Amino acid sequence: MSEQIFTNCTVGGPVFVHVNDGRIVRVRPIRLDESDPEAWKIEVKGKIYSPPRKTTLSPFVLAERNRVYSEDRVAYPRKRVDFDPDGDRHPENRGKSPYVRISWDEALDIGSKEIKRVQGTYGPAAISALTSSHHNWGNVGYKRSAFGRFFNLLGFTDVFDNPDSWEGWHWGSIHTYGYYWRLGCPEQYDLLEDAMKNSELLVFWSHDPDSTRAGYSAQESAIWRVWLKELKKKQIFIDPFCNYTAARMADKWIAPRPGTDAALAEAIAYVWLEDDTYDKTFVDGRTLGFDPFKRRILGKEDGVKKTPRWAAEITGVSAAVIQALAREWASKRTMLGCGARGGFGSACRQAYGHEWARLMVYLQAMQGMGKPGVNIWAGVLGAPMNARFFFPGYGDPIGRITGDGNPDHVAKKTAVNPVKQRLYRLLFPDAILNPPVHWLGEGFCAQSIEQQFIPYTYPMEGHPEIKLFYRYGGSFIGTMTDTNKWVQAYQSPKLEMIVNQSVWMDPETKMADVIFPACTSFERNDIAMFSETGGYSNHASSGCNYRVVVYEKKCIEPVGESKSDLEIFTLLADKLGFRDDYTDGGKTEEDWI
Structure with missing residues (x-):
């Protein structure tokens, strides 16, 4: 078969993906041609400065092919060998015991039955789910989209993110210049x-x-x-x-x-x-x-x-x-x-x-x-741009599939979490091991300065502690503070069931009872703009020399039996009886795009 070239976009930039005989052979930056808009120009002291007619990549993107075919890929659903949902669960062996391959039917059956059991026994607040700080690029597949819609419809104890990249600006500079719209960060236009x-x-x-x-x-x-x-x-x-x-x-x-x-x-x-x-x-x-x-x-x-x-x-x-x-x-x-x-x-x-x-x-x-x-000025944002052109980032309500009932948004069915109990990400291990925990602030406090002073307690009065934990991609073991506590929390019998949905066998993936294998953005369809996060970091694409909207084409079939996050949540919603609500009346991946 002759070589095929697909467009895609990563966390580190848009790419051409070259595929031969169903396998990715190389990944390279996108070069622009005559059909693309002209570059901006800045004149200083009589000289014109203008960017090259190509996009660039973060160095790690050059290894995306290796990541797709990594030996650490989770290619099939797995269950911990000494975990029996109907008998002994051995939580003390999480992170130690090996796994056995199981079918998707068995994995989804275990996951859905455990969700129903915990909901029926303790209530929806006994279920919690947590994402990584970042995710594979694409507005439909991103964590605030497919994941957010599923758990908001299900009802769960949400976990506030902490502003871990800019803690001092969020909690400090906001009170110096009163500017909270960017979570304490300055404008760069x-x-x-x-x-x-x-x-x-x-x-x-x-x-x-x-x-x-x-x-x-x-x-x-x-x-x-x-x-x-x-x-x-x-x-x-x-x-x-x-x-x-x-x-x-x-x-x-x-x-x-x-x-x-x-x-x-x-x-x-x-x-x-x-x-x-x-x-x-x-x-x-x-x-x-x-x-x-x-x-x-x-x-x-x-x-x-x-x-x-x-x-x-x-x-x-x-x-x-x-x-x-x-x-x-x-x-x-x-x-x-x-x-x-x-x-x-x-x-x-x-x-x-x-x-x-x-x-x-x-x-x-x-x-x-x-x-x-x-x-x-950071020197990495603030290029000339036409702010009248809008394409949503994953942080914009219109840029994800959760929907808020607004007819302008892509989802007609509202997905709003009915559970009021919350947790703070940095306090998650302490909340499991030594509740109650108390803190101030809603994590990302981008609506008002006063949000930083809202008091919270977990567990809320009249609400259960977490019994089922659904971990979605990435790992905080080794990146958060005092991460031995995360291991201790994972091995606590108070967490009766742990599901992990991930592309790779990360440190936290190894703590799960059941693992759902997800595919990369090269193995599904999606759409996104280069560097555009939206929300509190609107117009982050001003860090790019060109505003590039990419239709992320499925380049290869998913590795092993891995599936897109959207498909996994759709199958799980089907088992739980709200597939029609989750798909907003039957929308497919292409319909969402």
Whole structure:
């Protein structure tokens, strides 16, 4: 058979997938041709800058073929050898015992009977389900779509995500500049052109743009930093590690001890106050509460002046370097880049990381944030774009199949979870092992600042503890904090049944009683836009040089007996008696697309 080429899209960019005799032979970036729209152009000092006529990929996408055919693929339904749903379950052996292959009928029968048993015995709140932070790309197959519709119709104890990529910005900077729509992260619109035309200095603090790529935007922005270098924009990197972008682009690398970034920031503010080099007009006319901050920096409250010498002992950066950095920053129109989307960075994901995030806002406010060339810009978003063109991301209600009854949305049947009990992802093991647990905030608090102060308790009064846990893709063992607790929770007899639906045999997959094998996005149909997440991160496609909407074509048949997530949930809904509601009256995969 001659080679076939299919379009698809991954978390790391859109691709052409080459298939020969039913097997993927290579994956490559998409090249644009004459039929595609022209590229945007930015003119600086008489020279036109415009991106190449192709898309780029994150490095890991080049290994997608290997991931599809990985020896760790879950190709068939499996059951733990010492798990008997009608007898001994041996939860203490989760993660230890091997598995035996079973049929889809047996797997779905066990799953559906256990769901019915737990619902009937304890109530729907005794069922909980949890997704990974990210998933295979595609609006129909994404976690908020096929998964969300199924469990909202079923009813379950939902688990709030924590903003693990930008904790400090979410819990800190929001209370500094009052901006919660992006969960604490700053806007990035049109800042590439602003930086190229107006900035003189770029400070990348806890930021490695060539590696983090705005999350989903591949290597689209790499050429921007080449242009900025050509335009003589000095680049300073502040990071304990001489990261990959710094190794290639840095004019100066400053390495504070891990966890000491806040002290460095306070010392910079001290120099500006002493030198009188901050923007008083902006501070007086566009900020509130500056005087208490000033008093703290000058040591009026605690008797400790936050001088460069004071910070040097904490950070390991010499007082002379701190002073030189502060003075150069104040003397030039400076863009500050803090992590993958302007408000990320490892400095915000450590103890008291919210203080660093708040200080980043303070520093740029002192220099007149929003003036030409002065802003918080990650250098990976903010390309020119036509915001009048809309295509939904997975975070948009219209971009997923859950539906809210709005006739503009793709689903007519509303799928709203009737269960009010909630859990917080970081507290999941403690909730299983040592309930009750208490916390403040709804996880992603993007509707109001006040959401951060809503109190929650698990279990809610009159609600059962979780008895059946459905894990959907990915693994937090090794990525979350104190993950030995996750193992202990999985092995607790309080969890009577665990289902895992996954593509690969991840660490958490090995904790399941029954495993449902899912296929990759190369083995199903879907649709999505390159890098467009929607929702709280709307217009994330501005991290790309082109806005590319991809019909993700099924390139090969699913490996083994794996199935698409949509098909698995459809079959399970059929066993549970709500297939018609789940499919919204019989919609197929293509109908949803």
